Amino acid sequence: MPIYLDLHELPEGITAEHVAEMHQADLKIEHEYNCRGLTYWCDEKRQTAFCLIEAPNKQALKNLHEKAHGEVPLKIIEVEDTIVESFLGRIKDPEKAKNTKLNIINDPAFRVLMIIETSNYLNRLESNQYTLFTQKFHNNVSKTLKKFTGRIVKKDNNSYLVSFKSVTDAVLCALKIQFQFKYVTPNLDPSTRRLNIALSSGVPITNKDNIFEETITLATRMCDFIKEQLVITTEVKLLYESENMNASIDDKMIRTLKPNEEKFLNQLIDFVEQIWNKPNFNVNDFSKALGLSKSQLYRKLTNLTGLSPNSFLKEFRLHKALNLLHKQYGNISEIAFETGFNSAAYFSKCFLEKYGILPSKYIQQHIG
Numbered sequence: 001m002p003i004y005l006d007l008h009e010l011p012e013g014i015t016a017e018h019v020a021e022m023h024q025a026d027l028k029i030e031h032e033y034n035c036r037g038l039t040y041w042c043d044e045k046r047q048t049a050f051c052l053i054e055a056p057n058k059q060a061l062k063n064l065h066e067k068a069h070g071e072v073p074l075k076i077i078e079v080e081d082t083i084v085e086s087f088l089g090r091i092k093d094p095e096k097a098k099n100t101k102l103n104i105i106n107d108p109a110f111r112v113l114m115i116i117e118t119s120n121y122l123n124r125l126e127s128n129q130y131t132l133f134t135q136k137f138h139n140n141v142s143k144t145l146k147k148f149t150g151r152i153v154k155k156d157n158n159s160y161l162v163s164f165k166s167v168t169d170a171v172l173c174a175l176k177i178q179f180q181f182k183y184v185t186p187n188l189d190p191s192t193r194r195l196n197i198a199l200s201s202g203v204p205i206t207n208k209d210n211i212f213e214e215t216i217t218l219a220t221r222m223c224d225f226i227k228e229q230l231v232i233t234t235e236v237k238l239l240y241e242s243e244n245m246n247a248s249i250d251d252k253m254i255r256t257l258k259p260n261e262e263k264f265l266n267q268l269i270d271f272v273e274q275i276w277n278k279p280n281f282n283v284n285d286f287s288k289a290l291g292l293s294k295s296q297l298y299r300k301l302t303n304l305t306g307l308s309p310n311s312f313l314k315e316f317r318l319h320k321a322l323n324l325l326h327k328q329y330g331n332i333s334e335i336a337f338e339t340g341f342n343s344a345a346y347f348s349k350c351f352l353e354k355y356g357i358l359p360s361k362y363i364q365q366h367i368g
C-alpha cells in the first residue's frame with residue numbers, strides 16, 4: 001500500500017498536545033478507512049504538522065482526518081519510507097514517554113539540506129571513476145558528517161545530499177569540509193577537482209510534488225551556478241545567528257544569498273530551462289523576458305555567477321550537450337543543433353574550451 005505525507009497548517013493556539021490528541025483520534029478509527037497512521041511531526045513555532053500514513057489512496061486519508069477531527073490536510077504527497085527516514089530520521093513514533101497516556105511529539109520536520117559537489121561537470125557525469133582523491137575525500141566527508149549528525153539522503157562519487165536538524169551543525173560541517181578539502185590531496189588540479197557546497201532550509205511539503213523538492217532545487221542551483229565555493233540562504237544565516245547569540249557569519253568564507261538574489265536565481269534557471277535550445281535566442285530577449293535592462297541583467301548575473309549573459313547561456317547549453325553525449329542521444333551535429341548551436345564546428349570549439357576535450361574524443365572514450 002502507498003505511503004503518504006500530508007501537510008496541516010495549525011490554527012492559532014493549537015499546541016503539540018492538541019496535535020497528539022488528533023493523532024490518537026486518527027488511530028482509533030483508521031481501520032474504517034484501511035489506513036495505518038505511522039507517525040507525525042509537529043512544529044508549534046511554524047504552526048505546521050505533517051502526518052505519515054499508509055493508505056489505499058489520498059481520498060481515504062482525507063476521509064480519515066475529516067471524520068477523526070475535521071482537520072483536512074492542505075496537501076498530500078506520495079513518499080518512499082526510506083527517503084522519509086533519511087530526511088527526517090524516523091518513520092514511526094519516538095519511544096513513548098514513561099507514565100504518559102498521550103505521546104506528545106513536538107518535533108519539527110523543518111530541515112537544513114546540504115548539497116556537496118566535487119569535481120567539474122564532466123567528471124561528475126563519470127561518477128564511476130573511483131580515484132585515490134575520491135576515496136580520501138569520501139573518508140573525510142563521512143567522518144565530518146557523522147561528527148555533525150548529518151544524515152546522508154543520497155550520494156555518489158562526486159556529490160552528496162545531506163539533511164540536518166540543526167542549522168549550527170550544518171554550517172559548521174560545511175566549513176569543516178571546505179577546510180579539509182585543501183588537504184585531501186596535494187597539488188589539486190582546479191579544473192577537475194573543485195568543491196561547491198550549498199545550504200538551504202525548508203519543510204518537506206510545499207507547492208511542489210516531491211518531498212523537500214523546493215529546498216533541494218534551490219540548494220542544487222546555488223551549488224551549480226553561484227561562483228563562490230560555499231553559499232547559504234538568508235534564512236540559514238538568520239537561524240544560525242539566532243542559535244549562536246548573534247554570532248555573525250564571516251562573509252569572506254561564506255556567501256549569503258539575499259532573498260531577492262534567491263528569487264532571481266530561481267526565475268533565471270526556470271526561464272533558461274525553457275529556452276536554452278532555441279538557437280536565435282539573444283541577450284535582448286533574455287533581459288526583456290526577465291523584466292530587466294541589459295545592464296541590470298549583466299550586473300545581476302555576473303554578481304551571482306561570474307559570467308556574462310552570453311557566457312552563461314553558452315555554458316548552460318554545453319552542460320546539456322555533455323549530458324546528451326554521455327547518454328549517446330545522437331551524433332555530434334545532431335546534438336550541436338539540438339542544444340542551440342548554429343554549427344557543429346563552433347560547438348566543438350566551445351566544448352573543447354570548456355571541457356578540455358573535443359566531443360569526438362569524448363564519444364570515443366565514453367563508448368570505448
